[in-house]
Amino acid sequence: MADSGSEDIAVIGNTDLTPSESENNLKNTMAEKGTSLLKMMEISVAEAEKRTGKNAVNMQETYTVYLIETRPVDAASEGTNPVPDSLWRRYSEFELLRNYLLVTYPFLVVPPLPEKRAEFVWHKLSADNMDPDFVERRRVGLENFLLRVASHPDLSSDKIFYSFLTEENGWKETVFETGFQAKADSRLKALNATFRVKNPDKRFAEMKHYGDELQSVISQLLRVRARAADRLYGVYKVHGNYGRVFSEWSAIEKEMGDGLQSAGHHMDAYAASVDDILEEEEHYADQLKEYLFYADALRAVCRKHELTQYELEMAAQDLTSKKQQREELATGMIRTFSLKGMTSKLFGQETPEQREAKLKMLETQIEEGEELVKERNAECEEFVKSAWVDIERFKEQKDHDLREALISYAIMQISMCKKGIQVWNNAKECFSKM
Template identity: 35%
Template sequence: MAAEETPEGSSWQEIDSPPFKQAVSDLRFVNISIKCYEKKTGSGFKEEYYAYKILAILSKTDGDETEPSSSSRTRYETWRRYSEFEMLRNFMQFVYPHVVMPPLPEKAIRGSANLLNKITFSGEDVEFLLQRQHALEIFLVRISRHPVLSKNVWFHEFLKTVSWKEKLLQSGYNGKGSETLFQSLSLQLSKHGPDSRFQDAKAYATDLDTILRTILEIRQKLNSSMTSLYKVHSNYGRIFNEMSLVEDKLGTPLQVASGCLDNYADSSDSYFNEEESRFYLPIKEYIGFSESLKSLTRRHEVLQKQLEKAEELVSSRAESRNTLLKNNPEEGGTGGKKFSFKSLSARLRGEDISYEGQKATAERELTDAEEALTDIQKEFDEFTRDALQELENFNDQKFGDFRSMLINYVQLQLHIHKKGMTTWQRIKDGFETEN
């Protein structure tokens, strides 16, 4: 494993919060894969967990170089447990709230290609662990291909540095994202009205989730029928073999038929494995993406609400200042001198409650509110701009992924049906050649 390179002396805010975002611009990923998983024992109470071995090959680029030489490539191997993947995703979402963040696999995956009954796999299931390994690899590859996420220095450290988690926590990051806050806020309808572009994205995410879950339900029924079909072929093979023992003239073609049917039935594992990787897991990933879309629109709603509150505060501060100016004692006003608990508290704190003092305070509060509004407006505008671009990029990605997924699925169905046709054609030929 290559020597560790860490951003020593920098906090996560300094590296990844504007205006201190630090990008790794001279490196690119040649390959990222998860080679295997392994049960490990933690410290303390001898906690057992599964860790995944990540192989990352990074290459330094030089200007317009399109194909770096092998000498510029560096290979890194690290072990990461699932909770560290969660921490990476939470961190990236916190730093880049406008991104449709690639989803992580579920902690427990319901349903399977081969086990069709609805059960929840535990951490001990080999099939569950293999599915998770595959999905975690896709998660890392998604980040490595993202134009912004791929350059984040802490993502590179995740792939390179054994003590990545400890260093990130020591830098000040608390290990959590801001999704909990967004989910807990109760948002009222915006007085400006919701942004139709984000409302459309939110509605689409809901529809996409429903459609994909319905597809998985249909898939489960189809795979159940396919399992029965393979069992029927296996039973035919057994019966034809028994029949060949009692039928002299048809013995040979019956044995050929038995072998063909057994071979066809034995191909079931290959079919289900291919179907799982080409169809089931991509659909599961995009169910996760639908949740990411909903989260993005939720963050936009929160920022819009914060912007409206800032506007209301400026309006309130301006009204208070204007009311005070109307009561200018030099123009016959009261100068704001009337009893209130607020003025009494201010007097007890030693604050200047004279007209000029109140005027200065009102001007300062209005200025502070206007500056805060400017900052929030800038953040809102930047988020909206970046999020809309992200949605456009996501739609392009989704089109390519769905197209490839459906083509692969159709090809798989054609392959399995051609295999069935070939099997029965060989059986037919065997009977026809027997005189």
């Protein structure tokens, strides 16, 4: 679903360069071209493999690793087909990459990962995260995640993302050296900002509400689809009973036997086809699930804006308080109740020297506060500008992807119904020949 692009680009596969020089060459080329990594590098998650090893507490565990393959796009245009560079990654490493992107680019709608464990499953579908079918769908989802990031106008040029694709060893250490974990906002801090911000931006408030509604609607749609899959599976399999009955009936009939036997074969084939149909349906469900998780990424941007706005308001409020203290100290008039004011009344006024020292300290604090408010205001304005550009990009992508997915799903359903009609038309012909 991510755009792979087809423009001519500069060579990035010079084998005479060191890894560091190669990376710098790639970044410089991308900066010059203003293009995404996906237009310069083919990226795929080629396969999944189950492995057994020991975890952090030295206990045996079974886990899945995924093979990431990359190669320069220009190799194909030159008619060469070199062996792709490859490395293995666990799902937890994909999670680490995304957490880093969330913290580093709080103003962007960061693409989501596929589900770690199956949700909205119908009765025949396994919820086991080691089930081969689920692992295969997750492989497809992880590849789509990489393609989304690699085609993003900002995320695609991130150095850590490039290292994730090209450096098998030492990648985690490089991520942790960025200190992104220390920059992560706590849930309590974000919740506090949500309830205490005084002047929320109406656009972001509406977008956050839209994210809630989008997630709710897609959740309902996936639940309906799971129930429909259960019923569809039952209907198809019941046709297998038709096949059994017609076959048994054909054994006791001489004139009608061949027709009944043929009709039974059509019913058996129809009953068996449901497995492939529902497997194909599952891929459309996964496309909907991507936007179920995208809704949370959208809300994360809105929550970060609330926090940015809240920090600005707190800085402005503190500056106002300092200025009021300066005025009260200069005039000797206490306008608001305070512990310091009561202390002055009970134990006498401060000396001129003490008041002068406090005024000097307040002046310094006010200068620092004005600078902080200026910085916070600039940060907030820059956040709004960058976030809204990316939200508009996301909305355009969402509209296109969901429209295509729903149209394809409708086409698949029409095809499925036509097959059902054809089965009964074939059965009708069999009965006519008896």
